[in-house]
Amino acid sequence: MQNIIEIKSILKDFYSVSGIRISIHDTEFNEIYSYPAEATPFCKALQKNSAVLADCKKNDSSAFGIVKKTGEVYVYKCRRGLFEAVAPVYHYGTLSGYLMMGQICDGSPETMDNVIEKATVILGDRQKAEELSKSVKSIDRKLIDSYINIMTVLAGYLTGTNRLITHNEKLPQLIKEYINKNFSAKITLSILSQKFGCCNATLTKTFKKEYNLSIMEYLCDLRLEKSKEMIVKTRKSFKEIAADCGFYDQNYFSKTFSKKYGVSPTEYRQRNINE
Numbered sequence: 713m714q715n716i717i718e719i720k721s722i723l724k725d726f727y728s729v730s731g732i733r734i735s736i737h738d739t740e741f742n743e744i745y746s747y748p749a750e751a752t753p754f755c756k757a758l759q760k761n762s763a764v765l766a767d768c769k770k771n772d773s774s775a776f777g778i779v780k781k782t783g784e785v786y787v788y789k790c791r792r793g794l795f796e797a798v799a800p801v802y803h804y805g806t807l808s809g810y811l812m813m814g815q816i817c818d819g820s821p822e823t824m825d826n827v828i829e830k831a832t833v834i835l836g837d838r839q840k841a842e843e844l845s846k847s848v849k850s851i852d853r854k855l856i857d858s859y860i861n862i863m864t865v866l867a868g869y870l871t872g873t874n875r876l877i878t879h880n881e882k883l884p885q886l887i888k889e890y891i892n893k894n895f896s897a898k899i900t901l902s903i904l905s906q907k908f909g910c911c912n913a914t915l916t917k918t919f920k921k922e923y924n925l926s927i928m929e930y931l932c933d934l935r936l937e938k939s940k941e942m943i944v945k946t947r948k949s950f951k952e953i954a955a956d957c958g959f960y961d962q963n964y965f966s967k968t969f970s971k972k973y974g975v976s977p978t979e980y981r982q983r984n985i986n987e
Contacts (some may be wrong), residue, residue: 714960724747726747726866733745733813733815736809737776738809744809752848753847754815758835760843768790771790778805783801785797785867787860795814796815798810800871803914811867813859816849816851883914883920884918886908887904892934898960899959932968
């Protein structure tokens with residue numbers, strides 16, 4: 713909780729100095745913290761148009777994808793011609809999210825005219841577009857670069873202190889839901905780590921604290937319960953059942969099943985068929 717409070721305080725301080733909205737996004741690109749909480753009136757008005765909102769999300773997702781691939785700060789313009797920047801944040805060496813700032817005009821009359829023109833096309837009202845454009849922060853490009861440098865330092869600080877753990881309290885539940893849906897597929901801590909954007913230690917610690925058993929124990933128990941159902945309700949071979957439940961070695965499946973329930977899969981089927 714203290715980390716969350718401190719992160720929000722950092723975002724607020726950045727805005728107080730720059731007047732530029734700054735936000736943190738998880739590894740799935742969802743916004744999780746921001747200051748101010750809402751976008752500018754300019755962006756809010758344009759994004760009431762569902763096509764514009766989808767276009768904005770697509771553009772931002774593309775930027776996040778570039779940062780994920782390069783591991784470096786990326787500066788770009790949104791579809792309406794405003795500057796934005798994204799920097800990666802890591803938690804013990806694993807990507808945990810992104811720091812983003814925007815939307816800014818570079819102070820040039822030409823740039824602002826272009827922004828207003830694009831907004832007019834969407835709103836169908838130039839006067840309204842001009843009025844809304846006043847909510848957009850307009851500063852010299854050199855100053856924009858300075859704020860991008862500060863944002864980069866903040867991202868480095870969050871990385872260096874390992875303060876950002878995305879998903880937070882929901883992480884154990886999300887892991888459990890993912891396993892429930894994908895128990896038949898290959899699941900390892902490495903795969904889960906990449907899926908949820910955090911290190912193996914965070915995965916195991918938070919899950920065990922919530923459910924009082926390890927991720928692999930939960931996965932194995934779930935697979936065995938599913939196999940019990942299939943043994944009774946289907947006539948599939950034990951090899952097929954093992955594969956369908958995520959056990960890619962039939963011998964291992966049989967040994968694990970016997971240890972858990974005290975009978976072999978064959979005996980379990982015979983007993984339940986007879987009953």
